[in-house]
Amino acid sequence: MERTTLDLWVGAFVVAGIAALMVLALKVGNLSTYNMSETYQLQAYFTNVGGLKPTASVRSAGVLVGRVTEIMLDTERYEARVTMSVDKRYQFPRDTFANIQTAGLLGENYIGLSPGGDSEMLKNGEAFKKTQPAMILEDLIAKFIYNTSEKSK
Numbered sequence: 001m002e003r004t005t006l007d008l009w010v011g012a013f014v015v016a017g018i019a020a021l022m023v024l025a026l027k028v029g030n031l032s033t034y035n036m037s038e039t040y041q042l043q044a045y046f047t048n049v050g051g052l053k054p055t056a057s058v059r060s061a062g063v064l065v066g067r068v069t070e071i072m073l074d075t076e077r078y079e080a081r082v083t084m085s086v087d088k089r090y091q092f093p094r095d096t097f098a099n100i101q102t103a104g105l106l107g108e109n110y111i112g113l114s115p116g117g118d119s120e121m122l123k124n125g126e127a128f129k130k131t132q133p134a135m136i137l138e139d140l141i142a143k144f145i146y147n148t149s150e151k152s153k
Contacts, residue, residue, distance in 0.1 A: 039066065039085040040124040044098040044111070049080045050134025052100055052109040058084050060113040065090040068111065084111065093118035099132035109134060 049071060058066035066086035074081040086092070095116030100109055122128070 038088040040088055041069070042066075042084050042086055042092075042122055043125070043127040044082045044084070044131050045074065045077060045079045045127065046082060046100060046131050046133045047079055048133040048136065049082065050100060050109055050136055052082065052111070052134065056108065057110045058086060058113065059110055060090065060092070060115065065113070082111070091121040094120045094122055094126075095130065096122065096128060097130045097132070098128040100134035102135075 052068065052071065054068050054071060056068040057064050058068060066084050068082055068084050070081075070083040072081050072083075073079075092113060093116045095118040097114040097116065099112050099114070101112040102109055116130075
């Protein structure tokens with residue numbers, strides 16, 4: 001009888017450990033469910049999205065307000081079109097600035113929204129007028145080296 005009870009407890013701890021590892025994997029992989037009640041779609045066009053991925057977070061003032069749902073190349077503009085789902089609780093003015101930011105020095109990319117002062121709000125399916133592409137570390141280093149070599153001549 002004692003052996004069966006011990007096996008039951010060991011099994012319960014193993015199942016709890018596996019469940020904890022699954023939750024941790026989802027959090028680290030940025031795949032955890034974000035329970036937004038109702039959402040609306042917004043779009044932004046960027047000349048370079050860097051390492052931005054679908055399911056990346058959309059934040060305003062550090063608060064998670066949505067997720068990136070799709071990244072495609074617009075063949076008419078030859079820019080990346082990023083579609084995002086934003087929680088309907090959060091409305092943004094038409095002159096909101098959308099830029100691709102990095103969490104930390106080498107962290108994951110996300111979209112940061114800086115609201116403007118327009119009285120009209122963005123509606124479902126509309127696009128941000130002002131965007132800033134991702135800053136690519138290699139490009140910045142190359143510009144620095146080029147400028148340094150030009151100054152030394």
